Amino acid sequence: MKKIKIIYLFLALGVLGSCERTFLDVNSDPNSPTDANITSDLLLPSAMLKTATFTTASGRGTLGTFARWCGIWSPSADYASGEESKYLRQAGTSNGTWSSLYDQNIEFKSIENKSKANGETFYQGIALIMQSLNYQMAVDMFNDIPYSQALNPSVIAPKYDKAEDVYLDLLKKIDEGITLIKAADEAKNFNLSNGDILKSSTSLNTAANRKLKWAKFGNTLKLRLLIHMSQMPNINALAATEIAKINAEGSGYINAGETMGANPGYIVSKPNPFWASFIYDQAGNFAQTFNRANNFSLNIMKGLNDERYKYFYKPVAGTPGTLPAHWIGIDYAITNSDPTKRASVTSDIGGASSASGGTTGLGKSATMNSWIITASESLFLQAEAKARGWNVTGTASALYQSGVTESFSWLGVPSAASVAAAYLTSPDPRVAFGTTLTDNLRAIAWQKYFAFNGNTLLEVWNDYRRLDIVNLPLSTDPGRGTNPIPVRLPYPQTELDFNTANVNASGGGSISIFTSKIFWDR
Numbered sequence: 001m002k003k004i005k006i007i008y009l010f011l012a013l014g015v016l017g018s019c020e021r022t023f024l025d026v027n028s029d030p031n032s033p034t035d036a037n038i039t040s041d042l043l044l045p046s047a048m049l050k051t052a053t054f055t056t057a058s059g060r061g062t063l064g065t066f067a068r069w070c071g072i073w074s075p076s077a078d079y080a081s082g083e084e085s086k087y088l089r090q091a092g093t094s095n096g097t098w099s100s101l102y103d104q105n106i107e108f109k110s111i112e113n114k115s116k117a118n119g120e121t122f123y124q125g126i127a128l129i130m131q132s133l134n135y136q137m138a139v140d141m142f143n144d145i146p147y148s149q150a151l152n153p154s155v156i157a158p159k160y161d162k163a164e165d166v167y168l169d170l171l172k173k174i175d176e177g178i179t180l181i182k183a184a185d186e187a188k189n190f191n192l193s194n195g196d197i198l199k200s201s202t203s204l205n206t207a208a209n210r211k212l213k214w215a216k217f218g219n220t221l222k223l224r225l226l227i228h229m230s231q232m233p234n235i236n237a238l239a240a241t242e243i244a245k246i247n248a249e250g251s252g253y254i255n256a257g258e259t260m261g262a263n264p265g266y267i268v269s270k271p272n273p274f275w276a277s278f279i280y281d282q283a284g285n286f287a288q289t290f291n292r293a294n295n296f297s298l299n300i301m302k303g304l305n306d307e308r309y310k311y312f313y314k315p316v317a318g319t320p321g322t323l324p325a326h327w328i329g330i331d332y333a334i335t336n337s338d339p340t341k342r343a344s345v346t347s348d349i350g351g352a353s354s355a356s357g358g359t360t361g362l363g364k365s366a367t368m369n370s371w372i373i374t375a376s377e378s379l380f381l382q383a384e385a386k387a388r389g390w391n392v393t394g395t396a397s398a399l400y401q402s403g404v405t406e407s408f409s410w411l412g413v414p415s416a417a418s419v420a421a422a423y424l425t426s427p428d429p430r431v432a433f434g435t436t437l438t439d440n441l442r443a444i445a446w447q448k449y450f451a452f453n454g455n456t457l458l459e460v461w462n463d464y465r466r467l468d469i470v471n472l473p474l475s476t477d478p479g480r481g482t483n484p485i486p487v488r489l490p491y492p493q494t495e496l497d498f499n500t501a502n503v504n505a506s507g508g509g510s511i512s513i514f515t516s517k518i519f520w521d522r
Contacts, residue, residue, distance in 0.1 A: 040115045040123040041195030045264050047107035048197055051130060052262035052370035054100055054137075056274045056455070062097040062141070062489070063457040064291065069485050070460045071296030071472045072453050073349060074332040077341035078289055085333035085477040087486055089513050094492035097141065101134045102150065108134070109151040115189075122189040122211075125180035126196065129218045132170045132177070133372070136225060139163045140462055141489045143518050144506040146499075157499045160506035163519040167225055171242055178218045178249060182211050199263045199369045200254075215251035217260050220378045222246060223253060223392075224459075227381050230388060231466060231522040239390045247391065254378035256406045261369035271366035279363035284355035286317075289343035293329035296473050297453055298347070302327070304428060307419055311351040311361045311411040312453040317344060333477045349454055351411070360412030362454045376410060376451045377459065379403035380444055387440045397433045400444060407451035445469035465521045486513040487521060 057063035065084055067073040075081070083090070108127040115123035138145050147166045149158035186192055186207070199205055204213040223246070226239050246252075254260060266272045269282065281287050293313040301309035302324050315321030316328050327347045334341050351361025358364060383399035385392045392399070401424055408416040408423075426432060429439065430446035445463055449470045452460045464470055465487055472485060491508040503509070507516070 039190055040111050040118070040120055041191035043107060043111050043114070044123060044126065044195045045197045045262075047104055047111065048130065048262045049264060049370070050100070050104045050107070051134060052372050053273045054104070055372050055458075056261075056370050057457055062094075066457045066461040067291070067454065068294070068332055069472070069475075070449075070457070070464060070470075071294050071332065072457070072460065073291040074294040074330040075290055075334065076292045076330065076343040076346060077334040077338045078343050081333050081477050081479070085475045086479040086481070087475065087483040087514075089486060089490050091490045091493040091496055094142075094489050095494050097489070098138070098492040098494070101138045105131050105134045106151060118190075120184075120189040121180040122184035122186055122192055123195065125177040125184065126198075126214065128173050128177035128180070129214065129221065132173045133221055135166060135170055136221070136228075137458060139166055140228070140458060140518060142491060143488060143511075143516070146502070157502055159502050160508075164229075167229065167520075170225060171222055174218045174222050175245065178215050178251075181214045181218075182249075184211070186210070197262050197264050198260055198372075200260045201258045204258055212251050213260070215249060216254050216258065217373065219246045219249065219251060220254045220373055220381065223378075223381045223385060224373075226390075227384055228462060228466065228520045230384070230520075232520060236389070239385070239388075243385070243391050247393075252393070253382055254373060254375050256375050256379065256402055257409070258378075259369075259371055259375045259410060260373050261371035263367075263369040266367045268366045272368050272370055274370060275357075275363050275366045275368065279350045280355040280366075286348060289348075291349050292341075292343060293327060293347035293349065295329035295331050297450070298327060298329040300430075301450060304423075304426060304431060306423060306450060307413055308408065308411055308450060308453070311413060313347040313349055314351060316347055331476050332473070333475050358412075362411070364412065371455060374406075374410065374451075374456060376403045376406040377448070377456055379406055380448050380451070384441065384444050387437055387444070396440060400433050400440070400447070403444075403451065404447050407447075441467060442469050465518065484514055487515065487517050488513055 054063070057067065064073065068075065068084065069087070075085075108131045112124050112127035112131070115121070115127065135145070135147065143163045144160045145163065145166060146158035147161040147169070149155040152158065189195075192210070193207065196210060198213060198217065200213050203209060204216070222242060226235070226242055229235050229238070271282070276282070277287060278291070279287050298309055298313060309327060310321070313327055313329075315326040319326040328345065330341050330346055339345075350363035357366055379399050380403040382392050382394065383396050383403055386394060386396040386399055404424060405417055405420040408420040413419055424431060429442055431443065433443050434440055445467050446469070448463055449460060464472060464485070474480065474485070488511070490511065490513055491503050495503045496508060
């Protein structure tokens with residue numbers, strides 16, 4: 001945590017904000033930053049973009065690893081295999097992921113403190129909700145984490161809190177955030193229309209619905225936390241209490257067409273980070289040759305006549321892209337230079353048809369939003385909650401079907417509703433919604449797996465561990481030995497070096513990435 005504390009001190013002095021100008025160019029004098037002129041509306045867009053970049057795997061890194069572990073992407077034969085395909089994770093590989101999440105929360109904590117002091121309760125509520133999102137992701141990867149003392153600049157070596165305790169407190173933090181937002185006088189929150197860059201459907205992007213938008217976001221995040229804990233004893237009582245609060249609050253969850261993400265005003269010269277990292281560079285060239293379609297997900301979708309594979313992956317370069325044979329994948333992981341598995345003769349990811357962009361695929365255009373929580377995830381969360389008997393509005397089957405349909409629609413599949421309806425008539429148990437909880441969880445798990453291809457990668461790994469339904473293939477790398485897919489990440493080397501006593505007290509020195517499960521993984 002040493003790095004975190006140093007950065008926090010910079011924030012407190014008003015130094016770090018001078019660098020955050022990317023899209024907005026809002027500092028009147030960037031060479032003379034002061035605490036007074038680094039206001040919440042300047043800090044929030046940068047912090048939100050960093051979180052959105054992380055959730056979309058735009059920085060590649062760890063979430064890209066999850067995509068490859070989980071049968072969604074695979075390296076092309078242009079690259080030699082490494083430790084990843086052997087399922088080996090050293091402590092140093094966690095440094096970037098850990099610092100990214102905590103650095104983001106340092107910024108959100110700064111926004112929380114500043115806005116609280118200024119009576120800007122809308123900004124304060126946003127900061128609480130966004131901190132909760134980042135802490136949720138940290139728990140899902142590392143289990144016990146610094147939390148209660150983590151952002152206190154007077155504590156150099158913060159203690160580790162139990163993961164379950166963190167989750168339970170996050171439910172309260174989200175409630176507090178929603179309450180602050182709903183009671184806020186927006187006129188007292190300086191430049192909120194520019195500072196709030198959370199984007200959703202056209203109707204929710206209006207000033208009149210800004211509070212509704214954030215309440216839906218917070219409620220959906222709460223439901224994600226509850227669903228993660230669904231295998232735990234006594235969860236039904238907790239879920240009943242928390243969902244009653246959501247129902248009483250009244251805003252509901254993210255609905256079809258309301259995928260939520262960040263967008264500060266991307267333009268072709270300052271593009272969406274996912275587009276620039278994975279789809280096309282500014283010269284119109286393919287942005288990467290490393291990740292290709294994984295045979296596991298590609299071939300299953302082909303076999304189910306699931307048109308979405310054409311929108312998650314590109315046809316092989318130079319083919320007309322109309323027949324299934326034009327999409328070619330790779331097993332994870334190629335360990336030699338097999339010319340038939342090179343990037344030039346296998347399917348790239350993203351699905352966008354040209355560098356000019358459009359409206360279809362995982363990578364639509366340089367100006368698209370950086371998604372944070374998709375509408376299809378929200379609908380699947382609601383479907384599982386209802387299937388478990390929790391008091392969510394609607395029927396489990398209708399919510400499930402809406403989740404599938406929304407995935408087709410979000411990808412821009414032509415005639416999405418009718419194509420999805422035909423797909424849902426399949427009797428395959430990975431598609432057909434059944435009559436028992438076991439049958440329904442199987443269908444939900446598989447359809448989440450397909451819908452989240454390339455866009456909600458941490459949740460793919462979470463569901464794999466939580467439900468044990470999608471049977472993923474193991475890496476073909478001979479160096480894997482008998483290693484299974486890891487169930488957690490190791491604590492970062494920075495923590496082992498600078499917060500040794502606390503990380504060891506949480507078992508950091510003895511955990512196994514193959515057997516030491518996250519608290520909700522039962």
